[in-house]
Amino acid sequence: MSASSYAYYPGCALQGTAREYDVSTRQVCRRLDIELQELKEWACCGASSAHSLDRRLAVALPARELAIAEATGLPLVVACAMCYSRLRFAAHELEDEAKLREISSLIERECKNTTQVWHLLQVLDARDIPIARPLRGLRVACYYGCLLVRPTDITHFDDEDNPQVMDGLMHRAGAETVEWAFKTECCGAGMPFARRDIVLKLSHRILAQARGAGADCLAVACPMCHSNLDMQQLNMKSVFKDDFQIPVLYFTQLLGLALGFSPKELHINKHFVDAMPLLRGKGLA
Amino acid sequence: MARIGVFICHCGSNIAGTVDIPRVVAEAQKLPMVVHAEDNEYTCSEVGQRSLREAIQEHRLNRVVIGACSPRMHENTFRNTVASAGLNPYLLEMANLREHASWVHGDQREAATVKAIDLIRAAVAKVARAQPLFARQIGVTKRALVIGGGIAGIQCALDIANAGFEVVLVERTPSIGGRMAQLDKTFPTLDCSACILTPKMVEVGQHPRIRLLTYAEVKEVRGFVGNFEADILQKARHVDHDKCLGCGICWQKCPARAPSEFDMGVGQRTAIYIPFAQAVPGKPVIDREHCRYQQYLEWQRAGAEGKKPPECRICEKLCPVGAIDWEQRDEMITEEFGAIVVATGYKTFDHSVYGEYGGGRYPDVITSLQLERLMSASGPTLGEVTRPSDGQPPKTVVFISCVGSRDDSVGRPYCSKVCCMYLAKQSIMLKEHDPEVQSYIFYIDIRAGGKNYEEFVRRAQEEAGTVYIRGRVSKTYPEKGKLIVWGEDSLMGRPVQIAADLVVLATGIEPSEGAIELAQTLHISYDVHSFLVEAHPKLRPVETMTDGVFLAGTAMGPMDIPDSVAQGSAAAAKVCGLLSKDTLALEPMVANVNAVKCVGCLLCQQVCPFKAIDTETLRDGRIVVRINEGLCKGCGLCVSACRPGAMNLRGFSNEQLLAQVKALTR
Structure with a gap:
């Protein structure tokens, strides 16, 4: 995990709705001398759709990315929690040799399933982080979502009820983290179009718990969680008459701030809930 | 010259239905040295045995082959029969025509018959080379060792001692009493647990034939049935129990505090203490880890760096009889025993793997054993049930059953058996303590098999108003001073949410610490969960495969108090049966070594699973092995390992086995 070069799989969310996650990831890695080599010709990991439609496809799509990464000979790092989950799932499935042969022929690529798959949190956790501007006085609720931690046997990430990796990074960045019980509760995932009522209920509960625990903002590691928790605050206001105005930031953005980047360099100004008043209030912007 | 008789049993139609008996008899008669062959309807019956005896006498038989069932069934029967006819009982060979021929070749009459004839021929070849064997008699040490001073061990020790034999009862903690002493009430009668237990504890303490070793552990056991030798480590108490009067001034004044093991951490004790x-x-004993003077000595030994701990020694200053002894050291006691009972009990499952229940993370999530201590009038709260977080009495209590039971994902697929009942009990008791308490029990199934048990659960539901919710809990978290419990009501098919003041986890039963090490030194088996294994689950429930070692209580698996007591008594009966004999007959079918051929390579010693092979030095300085016939089980591993062919197994000699194989492969 302490390599300085990684194959980097951004995934589609980081090219679109979660550009700020991609940008801040690249900034942070550059500052920490982590070379990210973006995978050539990368495609979709299957996300939330493939495995509900076709089990073979759900393995084949991420397996293709694993095979491309394997050819680089580098460990693979992913920032998106969904991509991480799918890639780990595929690597787990491909431990079965018959499956490996079947999928290899399906994707028309040689795959030995030797690629190490890491989430960015794990990679950063193992590195020295030279803090230029400690996030003093900022109370962060670290929200991991479900995809990183479950199922434990497949993701091999951290404790599934009370994970600590992101909390540790935030501490190192000089922030406080709040003790709360909703780090890995479901945010409603990819349902905001089909069942917005459920998404609003679940995400509202998470934000209420974070606020109740005294958090100034949330740190997340998943584009889907981010959009539910950030964008839906407007809708929560109309449905629950509850105006949170609680900023939801990617952990890379907070880390980037601590490394000395300006909010703009980290695209902190791109969220629905404006984080700037909070950061200014804390003297961080 | 061998004169062999062959007896073929029909076993009703079990054998005769498949095997052509007249043909087997006719073939047997043609075999060398066979002077008589006959068949019987049931050889094991009175009639069959009489016929066997008469034939031995009439035909002057000196070897017998019986073609019938497995030797596991009736070998002993027929050994007694031939012995009563004047023959050495080991000049008998059984050919298993039932399990090995008729039952496994049910529709192939010809094949089964041919196989039966083969088996008879092999048995004849083997028995022709059999030698008379004689059981050796050994003495019996008429003293029993009972390991573990819980209710099973207490009952067992008392029963053995009351039958007139000496008992040494070894207990690891500073007091006997075990788990039962920790309980408030017992189901289904709601008897006060301590009230029914303490008279037995006192009886043990005062019994002239029981020597009680508390704060002691059995470290190693050598020897064999009737002749065990055990090393028992008596840990240093730093209190001379011969001088101590138990006045209590020391533990009342000791300033050092430690979490009380007896109170499962919900209360505190002093460093010099009695558990209850x-x-x-x-x-009392002095717990070296928490004693201030011991910490001071440790600090001195470590070079006297850093802050100097207080020298304290208050107990020593206050003790009216000078019983504090700082010089006391751990001491190894070696004693001889004729029989051993293992009653090492259980500990509760470590619930921290269930992050969703919040045990260890939230103070108001406690275990059922902790609740027992909170409910007990002699507990840390004097029987007032209060929340650990703020000392308030809980009004809404959620119980979660099967925490570390019936869950393969945590390696505990078995049912802990007592939890359903104690949850019902605890919910009833909470209601009796405070009528405003409402209990909810999340359960998978309610297991209430036992006398008056189902009625007791009904009482919890109907009289105490306990709400039973069938389903598991998915999350517990604190909110506004309450613990919010999310679960599923799988009968209603909907999620439930309860705002509780206290959450109680019914942690399952698993074997005590050190059970495996003890099992290994005793050469008794344990299962994948480290529970000790009985010799037969139905018919030999308190015996082990090692003669002279018996089991009782939860060391063997989850069970409740009545079962543990019954087992304690059952094991005592077995021990008394053993100790009432002056001598024991040793199984003669054991290994023997030809010292002339032995080269002393000691390979046999390495393969022997029973540690039955010792060495001896001959007068010419050669080292050869010697079999400890008390320990040898006659498994034959040493025989096959022996390169120079010095080992032989009586009753299964190399010569016999080769003849048998040769006859089979003719």
Whole structure:
């Protein structure tokens, strides 16, 4: 995990709705001398759709990315929690040799399933982080979502009820983290179009718990969680008459701030809930 | 010259239905040295045995082959029969025509018959080379060792001692009493647990034939049935129990505090302590880890760096009889025993793997054993049930059953058996303590098999108003001073949410620490969960595969108090049966070594699973092995390992086995 070069799989969310996650990831890695080599010709990991439609496809799509990464000979790092989950799932499935042969022929690529798959949190956790501007006085609720931690046997990430990796990074960045019980509760995932009522209920509960625990903002590691928790605050206001105005930031953005980047360099100004008043209030912007 | 008789049993139609008996008899008669062959309807019956005896006498038979069932069934029967006819019982060979021929070749009459003839021929070849064997008699040490001073061990020790034999009862903690002493009430009668237990504890303490060793552990056991030798480590108490009067001034004044093991951490004790008021012996021990003077000595030994701990020694200053002894050291006691009972009990499952229940993370999530201590009038809260977080009495209590039971994902697929009942009990008791309490029990199934048990659960539901919710809990978290419990009501098919003041986890039963090490030194088996294994689950429930070692209580698997007591008594009956004999007959079918051929390579010693092979040095300085016939089980591993062919197994000699194989492969 302490390599300085990684194959980097951004995934589609980081090219679109979660550009700020991609940008801040690249900034942070550059500052920490982590070379990210973006995978050539990368495609979709299957996300939330493939495995509900076709089990073979759900393995084949991420397996293709694993095979491309394997050819680089580098460990693979992913920032998106969904991509991480799918890639780990595929690597787990491909431990079965018959499956490996079947999928290899399906994707028309040689795959030995030797690629190490890491989430960015794990990679950063193992590195020295030279803090230029400690996030003093900022109370962060670290929200991991479900995809990183479950199922434990497949993701091999951290404790599934009370994970600590992101909390540790935030501490190192000089922030406080709040003790709360909703780090890995479901945010409603990819349902905001089909069942917005459920998404609003679940995400509202998470934000209420974070606020109740005294958090100034949330740190997340998943584009889907981010959009539910950030964008839906407007809708929560109309449905629950509850105006949170609680900023939801990617952990890379907070880390980037601590490394000395300006909010703009980290695209902190791109969220629905404006984080700037909070950061200014804390003297961080 | 061998004169062999062959007896073929029909076993009703079990054998005769498939095997052509007249043909087997006719073939047997043609075999060398066979002077008589006959068949019987049931050879094991009175008639069959009489026929066997008469034939031995009439035909002057000196070897017998019986073609019938497995030797496991009736070998002993027929050994007694031939012995009563004047023959050495080991000049008998059984050919298993039932399990090995008729039952496994049910529709192939010809094949089964041919196989039966083969088996008879092999048995004849083997028995022709059999030698008379004689069981050796050994003495019996008429003293029993009972390991573990819980209710099973207490009952067992008392029964053995009351039958007139000496008992040494070894208990690891400072007092006997075990788990039962920790309980408030017992189901389904709601008897006060301590009230029914302490008279037995006192009886043990005062019994002239029981020697009680508390704060002691059995470290190693050598020897064999009737002749065991055990090393028992008596840990240093730093209190001379011969001088100590148990007045209590020391533990009242000791300033050092530690979490009380007896109170499962919900209360505190001092560093010099008795675990609970009715402890037997009622004399304290000093816990070296928490004693201030010991910490001071440790600090001195470590080079006297850093902050100097107080020298304290208050107990020593206050003790009216000068019983504090700082010089006391751990001591190894070696004693001889004729029989051993293992009653090492259980500990509760470590619930921290269930992050969703919040045990260890939230103070108001406690275990059922902790709740017992909170409910007990002699507990840390004097029987007032209060929340650990703020000391308030809980009004809404959620119980979660099967925490570390019936869950393969945590390696505990078995049912802990007592939890359903104690949850019902605890919910009833909470209601009796405070009528405003409402209990909810999340359960998978309610298992209430036992006398008056189902009725007791009904009482919890109907009288105490306990709400039973069938389903598991998915999350517990604190909110506004309450613990919010999310679960599923799988009968209603909907999620439920309860705002509780207290959450109680019914942690399952698993074997005590050190059970495996003890099993290994005793050469008794344990299962994948480290529970000790009985010799037969139905018919030999308190015996082990090692003669002279018996089991009782939860060391063997989850069970409740009545079962543990019954087992304690059952094991005692077995021990008394053993100790009432003056001598024991040793199985003669054991290995023997030809010292002339032995080269002393000791390969046999390495393969022997029973540690039955010792060495001896001959007068010419050669080292050869010697079989300890008391330990040898006759498994034959040493025989096959022996390169120079010095080993032989009586009753299964190399010569016999080769002849048998040769006859089979003719």
